[in-house]
Amino acid sequence: MSRPQAPVPEPTPLVVVAAGTTAGSAVREAGLPGKGPDAVVVVRDAEGRLRDLSWAPAEDTEVEPVAADTEDGRSVIRHSAAHVLAQAVQQLFPEAKLGIGPPVKDGFYYDFDVERPFTPEDLRALEKRMKQIIKGSQRFSRRVVDSVEAAREELASEPYKLELVDLKSEVDTSEVMEVGGGELTVYDNLDPRTGDRVWGDLCRGPHVPTTRHIPAFTLTRVAAAYWRGNERNPQLQRIYGTAWESTEALDRHLELLAEAERRDHRRLGAELDLFSFPDEVGSGLPVFHPKGGLVRRELEDYSRRRHEEGGYEFVYSPHITKGALFETSGHLGWYRDGMFPAMHLDEERDENGVVRRQGQDYYLKPMNCPFHNLIYRSRGRSYRELPLRLFEFGSVYRYEKSGVVHGLTRVRGMTQDDAHIYCTPDQLQDEIRSLLTFVLDLLRDYGLDDFYLELSTRNEEKYVGSDEDWERATDALRAAAEASGLELVLDPGGAAFYAPKISVQARDALGRTWQMSTIQVDMQLPDRFDLEYTAPDGSRQRPVMVHRALFGSIERFFGVLTEHYGGAFPAWLAPVQVVGIPIASDHVEHLLGVAKELRSRGVRVEVDTSDDRMQKKIRNHTTQKVPFMVLAGANDVENGAVSFRFRDGGQLNGVPVATAVAAIADWIGRRENSSPTAETFEPAGAAG
């Protein structure tokens, strides 16, 4: 499965719209398509604003036609589909009040206030009604409302729209789809024959010319959402859908969703016997089975090796600590809600229930850094020791809200590959730069190679520390990010309370992005822990601290890799690397010999000696995604050879045992990330 490729549109020639005529007629006269996947649905004016085809400028104007199969074109189709959905809802549920209905990535939604939440049956009925509306070829007609008062009057029965109008009259914001652009507009849906207004909605547009220009859509799910995203506001019912320029494009999208479902790590975790979430343990607390354990151990071992080579020192810290430590670090002040509640221990009371001895609050640790700081300050430090890099596979526990726990990617107990680097302010720049290189190289070794960076800066409502410190830290990160040459996206206000961060976002095999590594410069904790080192001149200086997790958490990284590879792990990570499959029981002996040799080379190999037929064994181990199936029948036994079958069904027959063993060990040793095939797997003899 390759990444979804947006069709590359031909560079669109500009079209001149004559004064007083519509953009649509200019587009038609230019001979541009009016239907089909590349139909022009809107135009872009000189200021970059999208305009309806019915737009008629007062002067001759050059515009760029926007086709349905572009991202902008799809957004317009989706926005129009949202309107059709809203019309359908109000026809079937006249009491429904409208929220907002914007296009979003890959689709659209519309929020409604209804007495009774929508059911799946409602969705089917709504789809049906939407199809009727689309067939009816209603015209989207733009109308400017003269004044806020006029708008209020018109929208009297739509309380949420009224709120938007009032919002608009206070601050002109283009954030909200419904309003913006300097004036209040309504889009009316007109009957094509009579011209009667069938329905209308406060909206800044633009829209496709008629409902017929929504070639393919489907409603996907229904969910609740807070009005204007605030949990203090009432909850509305949100209907999600997707719409595309053609049925083919819609089908491709649905196929991608189906593929994502097949690759879902929660499903693969059960199918491949990797891990599970026993109810008895608790929500968000996974256990790893032997096969998942093997993959995880390989992940960790390789990381450990690379960290050793990279100058990291390994430390260990307990899972639980007295509360004072997190008072010092500030976590109890800022993030108590995200922590498991305290265990109150060691309190003693006398027979009257009066406290005789004060107890202590112990907490499960949500982060490792305070412990590493204690290690740092366990003795005096010299500038000669810096940068000091402390690394730990540290298990942390966070009390995630019940609604966010999700497979391995959002858990309550996880192991971070956590490192804290202590350096002098002078070293910071170089350290971050080399750290970023280290992180990206390592991610590439695991098969992720499509990245962009995100720089999260201070949240003005939630931070500690001085402006200068924040600026210095942010600059250091920005410089390193820019030096990497990767795409850099800004995330204003996204930082943790104590430090700005760079996060590495990786795109997987399906083109989805995942936040992986984070690098944070911290100028707060060294203060709070009073960390020092002795400088060359004998003075005591404060080190700068860098937090970084590479996998984020092992669990999450495991989940991402599982989905990236669809369970077909690279041979070096695969829990079972080779399965020997005898054609008949007579050939078991031969394969046991081969297996013994492989095992002596460190290969994880099994021989399937069950009563199943050979074909069945191939099926079983194919579904288990074993990279190498090594078959042997009478011919192979006679020739001292084996025959390969690969995941993709390809085969390579009569390979001498010694050659086969060496080639397998070599493939694994190289940490080749692709699946071996008859073409890519060349036993030494063939490769010369």
Add this chain to the structure above:
RNA sequence: GCCGACGUAGCUCAACUGGCAGAGCACUCGCCUUGUAAGCGAGUGGUUAGGGGUUCGAGUCCCCUCGUCGGCUCCA
């Protein structure tokens, strides 16, 4: 935390309006001895997530708890 849907064998799913809990796969035991994705037969397996209620009778209806899923909010 909020809204909604869901929870039947290890897995995937049946069981019409309340009326004897079933199938395929997996697993166990036989037979079969096989050349690149399911050989044949038999058997084991369930307090229908847990608890309470309505009813002559509850997998099915009602209430509570736990969990899962989809969103919202949150995410050190």
